[in-house]
Amino acid sequence: MVSKGANAECAVYSNLKRATVTLADPSEYAKRNDPLWPLDMERLLVHELLHIPIRAFQPDEDEPERYGAMEQFIEVCASSLVSLSGYQRCGKNRESFRDKSMGKL
Numbered sequence: 001m002v003s004k005g006a007n008a009e010c011a012v013y014s015n016l017k018r019a020t021v022t023l024a025d026p027s028e029y030a031k032r033n034d035p036l037w038p039l040d041m042e043r044l045l046v047h048e049l050l051h052i053p054i055r056a057f058q059p060d061e062d063e064p065e066r067y068g069a070m071e072q073f074i075e076v077c078a079s080s081l082v083s084l085s086g087y088q089r090c091g092k093n094r095e096s097f098r099d100k101s102m103g104k105l
Helices: 026-032 041-057 064-089 091-102
Strands: 008-013 018-023
Touching: 008 041, 018 041, 041 064
Parallel strands: none
Antiparallel strands: 008 018
């Protein structure tokens, strides 16, 4: 179970070389009905997985500017990786994928 208000969480255990990723239940996520952050479980999972290698450089939460910058970086990377993954899966229909995901250029 994730913390109240969280969509997902990642607990990294560096000494054990392990991590636990927890995603919010989609039904709970749907109750929030946030138009800025539509439910995308794949993006949430990739976002949380990116916390693992970045953990060694992660600022403390009491440094809001640095912590926020890290979260923004992770979110941009996660969104880009998920988009790239979709692009690669399209194979022959890459033009169609680009038109749907990025709008007609």
